[in-house]
Structure formats: structure tokens, C-alpha cells
Amino acid sequence: MKLKEDLSPILLLLFHLMVWIYTFITFLPSYIFSWLSGPDAGHHGSEVERAKRAKSRSVLGRPEGPYRAVSATKRFASSLHPGVNTLDKMFEYAARRFPHRDCLGTREVISEEDERQSDGKVFKKVVLGEYYWLSYAEILTAASQLGSGLASLGQRPKTNVAIFCETRAEWLIAAQACFMHNFPMVTLYSTLGGPAIAQGLNETQVTHIFTSRELLETRLKDILDEVPRLQHVIVVDNTATSWPGRPPGISVHNMSAVQELGARPENAAREQEQPLPSDIAVIMYTSGSTGKPKGVMISHSNIIASITGMAERIPNLCEEDTYVGYLPLAHVLELSAELVCVSHGCRIGYSSPQTLADQSSKIKGGSKGDTSVLQPTLMAAVPEIMDRIYKNVITKVEEMNCVQRTLFILAYNYKLEQLSKGYSTPLCDKLVFRKVRSLLGGRTRVLLSGGAPLSAATQRFMNVCFCCPVGQGYGLTETCGAGSISELWDYSTGRVGGPLVCCEMKLKDWVEGGYRSTDKPNPRGEILIGGPNVTMGYYKSEANKEEDFFVDENGQRWFCTGDIGEFHQDGCLKIIDRKKDLVKLQAGEYVSLGKVEAMLKNCSLVDNICAYANSEETYVIGFVVPNQKQLLALADQYGIRGSRLELCNSKAVEELVLKLITEAAIEAKLERFEIPRKVRLSPDPWTPETGLVTDAFKLKRKELKTHYQGDIERMYGGK
Known part of the structure; x- marks a missing residue:
């Protein structure tokens, strides 16, 4: 979508003259370089050419599919590295390859104060310092000790441990401890209400839970009497662990104390049971958008397959990358993204939606938000956050004076045109969009959007102003977050790419909604996802399991998503409807x-x-x-x-x-x-x-x- 504005004729003439001179000077060297370097050197062709390039194809040649990525072999990709088929092996592999590299980073809190607003409301504001980092070797040691400490507190293999905590380094350390000792990890959103928390804890019969001091005092403490099996609460903060009136039979520990317990020679030497690929790694409770939360059982092999498929769509992913973690780790998008990064030796710096940017709600005026300090190269976001950034920048553009606004709009439309032809615009990026790009630290090279459809206007805007590709992804908790991700050189909007190499997709007719695989010009129907990333079903819920999951005649497991999609001629999927959102x-x-x-x-x-x-x-x-x-x-x-x-x-x-x-x-x-x-x-x-x-x-x-x-x-x- 192009921006519209009444433009000054003189400015228009000057701008076009500058662009013409720049294009003339740079075209010949750019063309020669592209020709010498081949088609993968940065110029991927115009939008029309890219749309003709196949992303997936129907394996059997039928319009309903199943569709498989053109880069996938006959067998699904289900392992990142040879012999790495469980999550404990994955982290050990990374720690052997990158022992001294930064792994998980947390910012120091310098000061905290209450700030009264003009409307009388009081907001908490913080001033944050630099990130301090733990290396891969240090995280491996911490996780190993924590797991041994849990075992010494009575936790047994294949019995569930809960984590009810905000996104932070301790979350991932606790997860790795559970993976290493074969303790299935029950994840609960930190924003769930009391009844939903109690339901999840009682359903999974947990005796040990990780939480933060804040969540213990504001959410968990009030429902402890409703969870009779719970015995041990491990607080991830290094704070006091007792309070008046604590329920009998509940022991509260600091996470550091449990690690020290696990480091004792008699506990460290304790034999641990390594998980099998088929063992449950995570029981992930959904956010309950359509009813009460359901626990999705995810095996080690499900996650390994999922992150293998995701990693294949991120070019040049390596230990030089920095990822900013701020979405809920209890959501499959964030957990999968962080595990992809860990598997490739990237570093992860933690943040929150309230401290992400300089203008975020908890950042004290004049101090820096997390992205300014961290300068991430990789970032995942949900459309709601991207829409907010888009509207904030557009508001600032509207507040510019006539000259600034005119130049911005000219540059925006010029770059939009160049992107459609498959060309980059380094001059515009440096002179016009540098300030917008700096909102996310200035070094972001890949933005991944998931969780809901991203509007065409926002996607175009992010591609132009943040000077990096925005990939739309599609997946569900039931498919371990994996389904499809658009190729980063594909700037078309509204589409989510072809299936990942870890799965395939097919369409099922939904006659009531008027969608059939025989529809012209494109086949349409309910999206079904099949492959090794499709999870084991819902915890203690056979009725839902039979309704949503099935195994075909070839032994392949499928999930019925309830989303309606259409496959375009190039094998790209577009989400066009939702069965549960349709009202007559x-x-x-x-x-x-x-x-x-x-x-x-x-x-x-x-x-x-x-x-x-x-x-x-x-x-x-x-x-x-x-x-x-x-x-x-x-x-x-x-x-x-x-x-x-x-x-x-x-x-x-x-x-x-x-x-x-x-x-x-x-x-x-x-x-x-x-x-x-x-x-x-x-x-x-x-x-x-x-x-x-x-x-x-x-x-x-x-x-x-x-x-x-x-x-x-x-x-x-x-x-």
C-alpha cells in the first residue's frame, strides 16, 4: 500500500533527479556483481519472477495435496545435527561447540521509581544498565546442577514439573534441567487466572513448580490450598523464601539453593535417566482463546523436527546472531525460536514488552530500552506489536513538517518500487530510514511474525522502514509451532509461504463454509498438517484427541487446524478464514x-x-x-x-x-x-x-x- 500526500513539485523534481543519478551510477556495477555472483547473491528477481518460483508442490499432483516443500527430500527433515534427537543432546552439542560464547543475557536494574502521570495514574519506571551474560558452558553446568537438585528434592523421571514464570534466563535454564533429567515440563502462562492455574497443576499432578517472587505473591499464593499435591515451590529470584501463614506441607526454595544442593558430590553423582525421542518434553497449556486451556503433549522428537524446519528458513543463522527474547516462553512461538537460536550458538538477550524500546512504558525518559543496548539481529513478534510500531511511526510522520514528510513519503514509495523489482536501496536506508530502524537497535536482519495474520500495510511498512525482510509464519501449539514460513526474499503480503521441510499440508473440503479443493483459480479448504512435528495430543483428553488428530493409512500423524487456506500456483499458502470465526x-x-x-x-x-x-x-x-x-x-x-x-x-x-x-x-x-x-x-x-x-x-x-x-x-x- 503506497502512502499518499500532496507533494511539492520542486522537492519531487530534486528527489527524482537525485534518485536517477544514483540509479545510473550504481546500476552497472550492481548488475555485473549480480551476474557474476549468481541468483543467490542478494537479487532474487522481481515480485512477478518470485511468484513464479515454486515454494512447494503437491506430492501426488492433486489440488488438495499433500503439499511438500521443494527443498524437502522424500523423507522429512527431523534432526538438526547427526545423532541429536533429544533436547538434552541438542544443548550439550551446542555447549561443546560454543563453550565460551555468550548464551543468555539479563540487564542490570540500576534504579526503580514510581512516576505519577497527569491523569493521576502511577507507573513504575526503571533505569537499566548493561547486559551481563552466562556462557553456554555455564548454562550447561547450571542446568545439570539444577536437575540434580530437583532429583534430591524427590522429583522423579517422567513425572511432571511445572513452570509458571515470566520470560527470563532462569526459565530456559529450568527447562534445560528438565530436558536433561527427563522431567516433563508443564508450561503455564503467567497471565492465567487462578482457576486455570489450579486446573493445570491438578490435572498434571505436579509436586514441584518454578515461579518468580512476584507471581508467587500475586497469583500462586492464593490457590496453593487448591493444589494439594504441590510440595516444593522453587523461586527463581534470589530473595527470601518464607512468608507468614504459608500452607503446611509446602517448602519454598531459591533456585540458587537447589543448584547448590545438586552440586553436592553425592547428588551430582546420582545417575540420571536420559530421555528417548518419544518421551514427553513439554505439556504446554494453550492460552484458552476458545475455552479452557488444554495441555498439548509435545515430545522431544516433535520439538527437534519443528526447530529443524524453522532453522532451514533463516539464512546464514550462526553464532554471530543475537536474538531478543520478550514474548511468553510458555507460547510455542517463543520457545521454538529460542531453541532454534540455542541450537546454532546464538546469544539470547532477555527483555519484556514494557522495556523493549526507548519509548516503552517502563523505561524512564532519557534512558535506553533493551533493543538499543542489545542491538539484536533476530526478532520474533506478534502482529499486535508490529501494528503498534507501524501506527506510532505513521503518527510521527504525520507530525513532521511539510519538507520532512514529503521526503519520507517519496523515499518510502521509491523503496517500495525497488523492492518489487528485487533491488535494495542502501542510500534511502542510510539517509531516510536509519532513525526508524534504530527503534529496534539498528542491526535487525530478520523479523519473524507469527501467532496471527499480519496486515499487508504493516508488513510492507516493516519491510521498507526497518530495512530487513519480514517473514510470516504459520503454526499451532498442536504442530509444535511449525507449519510454514515465507521465504525471506518473498515480499508478497498476506501469505505464509510453503510448508517447512519437517511437515506437509493438505486441504480438506469444508462444504458448509463454501470451500473446496476444486475451487478456481486456487484450491481452498481446511488446512491439515502432517509430519513428525505433529504432537501427541491433549493431556487426559481423549475426546478432543480423536476429534482433532488422526493417523493416515501410511502411519503419518495429522492435525486438523480449523483454519481455512488456499494454495497459490507457486505453492504458497494463504490463510483466508477460520471455521470457528464464521457466523451465519x-x-x-x-x-x-x-x-x-x-x-x-x-x-x-x-x-x-x-x-x-x-x-x-x-x-x-x-x-x-x-x-x-x-x-x-x-x-x-x-x-x-x-x-x-x-x-x-x-x-x-x-x-x-x-x-x-x-x-x-x-x-x-x-x-x-x-x-x-x-x-x-x-x-x-x-x-x-x-x-x-x-x-x-x-x-x-x-x-x-x-x-x-x-x-x-x-x-x-x-x-
């Missing part, structure tokens, strides 16, 4: 709520939106989190005064927002019946802490419906 209106029209939301999130006024429809009604409604700056500007334009809360509750503002959303929907070519007729504005953002979105910022439709029940009745005329 009273007049018989089918509305895809996810499609409506994806289109309307491109509206600059919308930070987040949830579309809702009732089958007994004739129209769609929506709940909207408006962008604060845009909302204030809109209200000011019409002379409406008030706080954010007052503006969101104003009927006049609601109607103005609805008018702009309707215009955006028409521009996005939504059908008349898909456009929300009424909206409710939310003064507060939806965060995982509110319980209205998951840790990956997916909408929790059931919780949102309950939260806005009164508004739903009002917008549907009291029905």
Missing part, C-alpha cells in the same frame, strides 16, 4: 469475524477491534480500542472535550468513530453485511492482564462477549 446472519449471509477485524485494524483510529455477530440478528457490531492520539485529534476537530473515558462513553464520538470505520471498511471492499453497524469504544487497552486477550494478543471471544454483554444487548436493541 439471520438473512443467511456468512460473516468471517477474523476477516472483518484484519481489514479494520488497518484504520489508523483502531488499535484493536473485536467483531461480533449473533445468528439471530441481521448485522455485525464491534468493540473498539481506539488509538489515543487519533481519538483526541478527532474529538478536538469536532470541539468535543473530555478525558479518554468520557470520550469513549460519548454517543457523539461513538458515531464519529463508526463513520470513519465504515469508510475504512468500504475502502477495504468489505461486503455491506460485513460492516459493523454499531460500535462500543473501550477506554482501556486489552492486555493479557485484563483476561480479554491471550499472551500472544489473540482475542478471547468468550471473555469479550461476557465483558461487553450489556453493550451487546444495547446495540441489538435490548434483545
Whole structure:
């Protein structure tokens, strides 16, 4: 999508003259270099040429598939390195190859203070220092000692250990300890509510749990009486481990104390049971976007296959790379990404969404965010975070003076044109986009988006302004995060690439939704993923297991995703719908709520939106989190005064927002019946802490419906 602006003719002429001279000077050497170096030297052809290049093909030649990556052999890739078939062997391999290289890094907290805002709210602000690092050899020793310490506290192989903790170095150390001693690890999101935490702990019958001091005091402490089997709480922080009124039978330990226990000669010499590839490595509880969380059983071989497939799509991945870890490690995207990095000797510096950039909410003004200090080369993100970055930069562009704005837009459109032809723009990158690129540290070479569809506008923007390819990935917890990732030289939007080398995909007709593999011009249907990365099913839930998983006549395991996709002629997959997001209106029209939301999130006024429809009604409604700056500007334009809360509750503002959303929907070519007729504005953002979105910022439709029940009745005329 190109930016539009009234441009000064003189500036336009000067800019085009400069570009013409630059292009003329650099074209011949660039062409000669590309010709001498071959097709893989950086120029991958125009968008049209790239679209013709096959990414996957139907193995049997049928439109429904199964589709397999063109780079895959007859047998699936299921191991990164020879003989490395379990996660303990993977880390030991990395520690042997890169013993003294930095592995996990944590920033020092210099100071912490409360800062009162103009609206009376108090935010905690921090000043952070440099990263301090533990090497691969040090992490291996720490994990080994921790595992031996757990064993001395009564933990036995093939019995579950829980981890309920924020993303940090201690999380991965605890995970490696469990992998080495064959303790299946139960992962729980740090934002889950009390009942969901208790359900997961009781269902898996854990006796030992890792947690942080903060989560122990704010979440876990209140439900300990509801988890009778729990005996040992290991606190990852180096703080006091007792409190008044602690339940009888519960022992609380510091993680460092458990490591010291494991380092004692009599415990260190204890024989440990090494896992088999088929043993459970992780029981990962889903975020519960469509109901109560389910525990997905993931084996060592599942994860090894998954990270093998992912690594193949990241060019030149090596020990020189730095990854920033800030998404929830209890989510399969972050865990897989970090294990990919560890398997190749990269270093991982830890962060959080609140400290990621200089402008992040917890960073004290004038001090540096984590990416400025770490300068990562690799980063994973969910679309919600990328959308925020996109809208913030666009707002800053709109605030520029006429000359700056004109130059930015000219450079943006010029680079967009060059990317479509397959060429780089080093001059624009250095002169125009350097400041935007510095928001993520300035060295990012690969951005991977997953967890939900990324809008075309945001993807184009990130490709242009951050001067690095943005790969869209598709996978689920049930497929160990693996499915497909777009090739990094493929700048087309809205597609998620071909299947990874660890799996294959096929389409299943969904007649009710009107999707068939015989559809023209492209086959469509429910996406099924098969291969060694498909997990073992749901923990203690045979009914769901039989419904969602099956084994075919060749013995291959498959998962029915519930997502609707279409395969393009070049073997690229596009996600076009979701079975559970489809609602049939009273007049018989089918509305895809996810499609409506994806289109309307491109509206600059919308930070987040949830579309809702009732089958007994004739129209769609929506709940909207408006962008604060845009909302204030809109209200000011019409002379409406008030706080954010007052503006969101104003009927006049609601109607103005609805008018702009309707215009955006028409521009996005939504059908008349898909456009929300009424909206409710939310003064507060939806965060995982509110319980209205998951840790990956997916909408929790059931919780949102309950939260806005009164508004739903009002917008549907009291029905």
C-alpha cells in the first residue's frame, strides 16, 4: 500500500533527479556483481519472477495435496545435527561447540521509581544498565546442577514439573534441567487466572513448580490450598523464601539453593535417566482463546523436527546472531525460536514488552530500552506489536513538517518500487530510514511474525522502514509451532509461504463454509498438517484427541487446524478464514469475524477491534480500542472535550468513530453485511492482564462477549 500526500513539485523534481543519478551510477556495477555472483547473491528477481518460483508442490499432483516443500527430500527433515534427537543432546552439542560464547543475557536494574502521570495514574519506571551474560558452558553446568537438585528434592523421571514464570534466563535454564533429567515440563502462562492455574497443576499432578517472587505473591499464593499435591515451590529470584501463614506441607526454595544442593558430590553423582525421542518434553497449556486451556503433549522428537524446519528458513543463522527474547516462553512461538537460536550458538538477550524500546512504558525518559543496548539481529513478534510500531511511526510522520514528510513519503514509495523489482536501496536506508530502524537497535536482519495474520500495510511498512525482510509464519501449539514460513526474499503480503521441510499440508473440503479443493483459480479448504512435528495430543483428553488428530493409512500423524487456506500456483499458502470465526446472519449471509477485524485494524483510529455477530440478528457490531492520539485529534476537530473515558462513553464520538470505520471498511471492499453497524469504544487497552486477550494478543471471544454483554444487548436493541 503506497502512502499518499500532496507533494511539492520542486522537492519531487530534486528527489527524482537525485534518485536517477544514483540509479545510473550504481546500476552497472550492481548488475555485473549480480551476474557474476549468481541468483543467490542478494537479487532474487522481481515480485512477478518470485511468484513464479515454486515454494512447494503437491506430492501426488492433486489440488488438495499433500503439499511438500521443494527443498524437502522424500523423507522429512527431523534432526538438526547427526545423532541429536533429544533436547538434552541438542544443548550439550551446542555447549561443546560454543563453550565460551555468550548464551543468555539479563540487564542490570540500576534504579526503580514510581512516576505519577497527569491523569493521576502511577507507573513504575526503571533505569537499566548493561547486559551481563552466562556462557553456554555455564548454562550447561547450571542446568545439570539444577536437575540434580530437583532429583534430591524427590522429583522423579517422567513425572511432571511445572513452570509458571515470566520470560527470563532462569526459565530456559529450568527447562534445560528438565530436558536433561527427563522431567516433563508443564508450561503455564503467567497471565492465567487462578482457576486455570489450579486446573493445570491438578490435572498434571505436579509436586514441584518454578515461579518468580512476584507471581508467587500475586497469583500462586492464593490457590496453593487448591493444589494439594504441590510440595516444593522453587523461586527463581534470589530473595527470601518464607512468608507468614504459608500452607503446611509446602517448602519454598531459591533456585540458587537447589543448584547448590545438586552440586553436592553425592547428588551430582546420582545417575540420571536420559530421555528417548518419544518421551514427553513439554505439556504446554494453550492460552484458552476458545475455552479452557488444554495441555498439548509435545515430545522431544516433535520439538527437534519443528526447530529443524524453522532453522532451514533463516539464512546464514550462526553464532554471530543475537536474538531478543520478550514474548511468553510458555507460547510455542517463543520457545521454538529460542531453541532454534540455542541450537546454532546464538546469544539470547532477555527483555519484556514494557522495556523493549526507548519509548516503552517502563523505561524512564532519557534512558535506553533493551533493543538499543542489545542491538539484536533476530526478532520474533506478534502482529499486535508490529501494528503498534507501524501506527506510532505513521503518527510521527504525520507530525513532521511539510519538507520532512514529503521526503519520507517519496523515499518510502521509491523503496517500495525497488523492492518489487528485487533491488535494495542502501542510500534511502542510510539517509531516510536509519532513525526508524534504530527503534529496534539498528542491526535487525530478520523479523519473524507469527501467532496471527499480519496486515499487508504493516508488513510492507516493516519491510521498507526497518530495512530487513519480514517473514510470516504459520503454526499451532498442536504442530509444535511449525507449519510454514515465507521465504525471506518473498515480499508478497498476506501469505505464509510453503510448508517447512519437517511437515506437509493438505486441504480438506469444508462444504458448509463454501470451500473446496476444486475451487478456481486456487484450491481452498481446511488446512491439515502432517509430519513428525505433529504432537501427541491433549493431556487426559481423549475426546478432543480423536476429534482433532488422526493417523493416515501410511502411519503419518495429522492435525486438523480449523483454519481455512488456499494454495497459490507457486505453492504458497494463504490463510483466508477460520471455521470457528464464521457466523451465519439471520438473512443467511456468512460473516468471517477474523476477516472483518484484519481489514479494520488497518484504520489508523483502531488499535484493536473485536467483531461480533449473533445468528439471530441481521448485522455485525464491534468493540473498539481506539488509538489515543487519533481519538483526541478527532474529538478536538469536532470541539468535543473530555478525558479518554468520557470520550469513549460519548454517543457523539461513538458515531464519529463508526463513520470513519465504515469508510475504512468500504475502502477495504468489505461486503455491506460485513460492516459493523454499531460500535462500543473501550477506554482501556486489552492486555493479557485484563483476561480479554491471550499472551500472544489473540482475542478471547468468550471473555469479550461476557465483558461487553450489556453493550451487546444495547446495540441489538435490548434483545
